Amino acid sequence: xxxxxxxxxxxxxxxxxxxxxxxxxxxxxxxxxxxxxxxxxxxxxxxxxxxxxxxxxxxxxxxxxxxxxxxxxxxxxxxxxxxxxxxxxxxxxxxxxxxxxxxxxxxxxxxxxxxxxxxxxxxxxxxxxxxxxxxxxxxxxxxxxxxxxxxxxxxxxxxxxxxxxxxxxxxxxxxxxxxxxxxxxxxxxxxxxxxxxxxxxxxxxxxxxxxxxxxxxxxxxxxxxxxxxxxxxxxxxxxxxxxxxxxxxxxxxxxxxxxxxxxxxxxxxxxxxxxxxxxxxxxxxxxxxxxxxxxxxxxxxxxxxxxxxxxxxxxxxxxxxxxxxxxxxxxxxxxxxxxxxxxxxxxxxxxxxxxxxxxxxxxxxxxxxxxxxxxxxxxxxxxxxxxxxxxxxxxxxxxxxxxxxxxxxxxxxxxxxxxxxxxxxxxxxxxxxxxxxxxxxxxxxxxxxxxxxxxxxxxxxxxx
Amino acid sequence: xxxxxxxxxxxxxxxxxxxxxxxxxxxxxxxxxxxxxxxxxxxxxxxxxxxxxxxxxxxxxxxxxxxxxxxxxxxxxxxxxxxxxxxxxxxxxxxxxxxxxxxxxxxxxxxxxxxxxxxxxxxxxxxxxxxxxxxxxxxxxxxxxxxxxxxxxxxxxxxxxxxxxxxxxxxxxxxxxxxxxxxxxxxxxxxxxxxxxxxxxxxxxxxxxxxxxxxxxxxxxxxxxxxxxxxxxxxxxxxxxxxxxxxxxxxxxxxxxxxxxxxxxxxxxxxxxxxxxxxxxxxxxxxxxxxxxxxxxxxxxxxxxxxxxxxxxxxxxxxxxxxxxxxxxxxxxxxxxxxxxxxxxxxxxxxxxxxxxxxxxxxxxxxxxxxxxxxxxxxxxxxxxxxxxxxxxxxxxxxxxxxxxxxxxxxxxxxxxxxxxxxxxxxxxxxxxxxxxxxxxxxxxxxxxxxxxxxxxxxxxxxxxxxxxxxxxxxxxxxxxxxxxxxx
Numbered sequence: 042x043x044x045x046x047x048x049x050x051x052x053x054x055x056x057x058x059x060x061x062x063x064x065x066x067x068x069x070x071x072x073x074x075x076x077x078x079x080x081x082x083x084x085x086x087x088x089x090x091x092x093x094x095x096x097x098x099x100x101x102x103x104x105x106x107x108x109x110x111x112x113x114x115x116x117x118x119x120x121x122x123x124x125x126x127x128x129x130x131x132x133x134x135x136x137x138x139x140x141x142x143x144x145x146x147x148x149x150x151x152x153x154x155x156x157x158x159x160x161x162x163x164x165x166x167x168x169x170x171x172x173x174x175x176x177x178x179x180x181x182x183x184x185x186x187x188x189x190x191x192x193x194x195x196x197x198x199x200x201x202x203x204x205x206x207x208x209x210x211x212x213x214x215x216x217x218x219x220x221x222x223x224x225x226x227x228x229x230x231x232x233x234x235x236x237x238x239x240x241x242x243x244x245x246x247x248x249x250x251x252x253x254x255x256x257x258x259x260x261x262x263x264x265x266x267x268x269x270x271x272x273x274x275x276x277x278x279x280x281x282x283x284x285x286x287x288x289x290x291x292x293x294x295x296x297x298x299x300x301x302x303x304x305x306x307x308x309x310x311x312x313x314x315x316x317x318x319x320x321x322x323x324x325x326x327x328x329x330x331x332x333x334x335x336x337x338x339x340x341x342x343x344x345x346x347x348x349x350x351x352x353x354x355x356x357x358x359x360x361x362x363x364x365x366x367x368x369x370x371x372x373x374x375x376x377x378x379x380x381x382x383x384x385x386x387x388x389x390x391x392x393x394x395x396x397x398x399x400x401x402x403x404x405x406x407x408x409x410x411x412x413x414x415x416x417x418x419x420x421x422x423x424x425x426x427x428x429x430x431x432x433x434x435x436x437x438x439x440x441x442x443x444x445x446x447x448x449x450x451x452x453x454x455x456x457x458x459x460x461x462x463x464x465x466x467x468x469x470x471x472x473x474x475x476x477x478x479x480x481x482x483x484x485x486x487x488x489x490x491x492x493x494x495x496x497x498x499x500x501x502x503x504x505x
Numbered sequence: 506x507x508x509x510x511x512x513x514x515x516x517x518x519x520x521x522x523x524x525x526x527x528x529x530x531x532x533x534x535x536x537x538x539x540x541x542x543x544x545x546x547x548x549x550x551x552x553x554x555x556x557x558x559x560x561x562x563x564x565x566x567x568x569x570x571x572x573x574x575x576x577x578x579x580x581x582x583x584x585x586x587x588x589x590x591x592x593x594x595x596x597x598x599x600x601x602x603x604x605x606x607x608x609x610x611x612x613x614x615x616x617x618x619x620x621x622x623x624x625x626x627x628x629x630x631x632x633x634x635x636x637x638x639x640x641x642x643x644x645x646x647x648x649x650x651x652x653x654x655x656x657x658x659x660x661x662x663x664x665x666x667x668x669x670x671x672x673x674x675x676x677x678x679x680x681x682x683x684x685x686x687x688x689x690x691x692x693x694x695x696x697x698x699x700x701x702x703x704x705x706x707x708x709x710x711x712x713x714x715x716x717x718x719x720x721x722x723x724x725x726x727x728x729x730x731x732x733x734x735x736x737x738x739x740x741x742x743x744x745x746x747x748x749x750x751x752x753x754x755x756x757x758x759x760x761x762x763x764x765x766x767x768x769x770x771x772x773x774x775x776x777x778x779x780x781x782x783x784x785x786x787x788x789x790x791x792x793x794x795x796x797x798x799x800x801x802x803x804x805x806x807x808x809x810x811x812x813x814x815x816x817x818x819x820x821x822x823x824x825x826x827x828x829x830x831x832x833x834x835x836x837x838x839x840x841x842x843x844x845x846x847x848x849x850x851x852x853x854x855x856x857x858x859x860x861x862x863x864x865x866x867x868x869x870x871x872x873x874x875x876x877x878x879x880x881x882x883x884x885x886x887x888x889x890x891x892x893x894x895x896x897x898x899x900x901x902x903x904x905x906x907x908x909x910x911x912x913x914x915x916x917x918x919x920x921x922x923x924x925x926x927x928x929x930x931x932x933x934x935x936x937x938x939x940x941x942x943x944x945x946x947x948x949x950x951x952x953x954x955x956x957x958x959x960x961x962x963x964x965x966x967x968x969x970x971x972x973x974x975x976x977x978x979x980x981x982x983x984x985x986x987x988x989x990x991x992x993x
Contacts, residue, residue: 464989
């Protein structure tokens, strides 16, 4: 075995694969591997609901055949036999490689990696996790008589390793510990509909989790939705919380994705670079290295170092996210956003959204708590969009349109009331240009960094 | 064929089976019985082992090229220990004796139990004779199309899209073949093996003409039919998709509001799956997140509604010879003439809620503990013609094709309408896009007032607590008297 209990053994894997490749006449290959050990608990009203443990391992072998075509095979079997079978499978798959779009090794696969401050933590016993979660659940249940259950909850910890090797000597390795806590409470008052909300926390170890903060936020958000009313269908000025706006941008990240551009399924085209996509004060960077990105990866699936990349600056599209192959097609350097495959996927890491340095953040004096800002809030009030749902179903990324259920509040005359059930709909291109301004300091969330974002004239459908 | 390279010998395998049928090896009985005995001797009420081997092939064609071929294979075990109302679950890729013992130790430890040195006694009386559903399926993998044939069919699909479509900016066809062999052994004597084969095929396009854009797709899927891809009518599928795309490319956005809605058959059944089906799983009873928990025998839907979940339909995506806990599937009537009959239940669901198991314990892979999940779920056919439903609506929405959807922890559901038309004065009107249907199961089920006589099923994937699984949704055309339509 080259992995599992003792972790990944890079040198052993390299020797094994080099030998197998040599026997098979394969001169160029690379490999991505990962293994992890997880423990997690769930509780239900003071009792253990489920306790889980998992040891996982996986490997993807990629080979180039004599015609330069690429094939891959993945397996969870890291034994020598598994490795041999994977190499054989990849060799056969290479017969169906695409001659018009062949990946190569990243020119940055041996470039220096950024140093990440990721302290490793010892795993806690699962019974300790259980006690911690029971206490957190009890705290949350005690916050309000209407909170009867916390139906979705979990406390998990993980120790993981990643590895990238190639036949030209590249060797990347990263090990990491992480922990997560989520608490989603359900509250119901007599004669009224049940309401639900929650919170999530991430850290490098279970002892580092902000459990009290998670309980506090879950309680506050759940209780705040108890007093609800339907909203009248119409157009409203909306304020997205940092979490909600990051979800929206993430759902349309193919705008920044060179793979999607080349495939013709992005809203952007090659020539979109330099075009104005958003209000002039908006900047978006992708920065997997941000200290707030718990569990950041130091390199991508091709071994390219992770780095900060400007996507939008002053509302203008500046760069796309790239793999090796798309970067070659655009004549730029890979950006560290690749997966691994015969057709390499590209994806964003962690967004930083904020005002362009040196520019004002749009309209001044925005204050969603007071429901006031820049004369864009009419008598109908202001809609605060707390969280978006069903992004997988309600977003048409290649069309630009979205229609999404949300939890939020109507703020009118300084008073805030939860909205019973509603959807928000629009077109991302119009949203980005209809930004009114950015409110407050950017907040670190699991998906990125973002302030409150004001948008004018969004369509809200309600039950009223 | 990429997926089935020459099988290594037993010696080369190091004792870990790889060739088809290996879970039938008596080795496994000899290995698992002591493990189960040890678990019971440690004080567990029940110990269950789920072993799995998988062989996956995915392929993608874009325009005139095969752009991705992604084979994958794997193995693993999921080991679950029950004691009282609690359970511990451990998964591992290590199928060696030491690996399984380590998993057992970890699972026992979660419940405060310690493995004894010997597994004698403890109430385990040995495994029953192997209930082998896989015998007749040993050749399924070999009978599937080889990669050359599969990729040729995908290219036929994208070529047919080019032939029948207009303004197509991107054309894609995808193929996925998932082969799985499972062995389930439990200390109550359960000992069963099965082989599953699922194949799915997708076509999708993005059409663009100036500012007008439309992206649509179709998916087809079956289980247990190795020849399925060979029998696919690529031209008919392409014509169907291109016709819808041409219509939707110039469609206006739907006006938001409350309307009567007629949902087409086949994938229209996602409304029942999301709005009600999930709430009839015992996992939801356990969580306290279903409004129907204490409603068995009571009316929860319009008398026009009878709903069924079953795992028996030949070739359907959600059909099974046994569930992932070794139990034979059944036809479970969920709602009959509007009255709730029963819940879908698995082993843990039966233990914790008292609802008898229904052969519905399902999981994506060995990494997940089984949970009560849907199989082939549909609203039964009614007496009307589809035209009667449309004629009964003065002003509303006809949803010809549905996108995905989800249900939240308070029973609120939503799903996207991929292809919609206005209904005006009892007739179909202009196409509209951007609609989302939202509501709550409790409120919507009594509003399904008419069911047509054209029940059809459609393949899909369902993601939930035990991962992403193969399911079928279905219904005839149905009419919902009023529902909130999100739009612009």
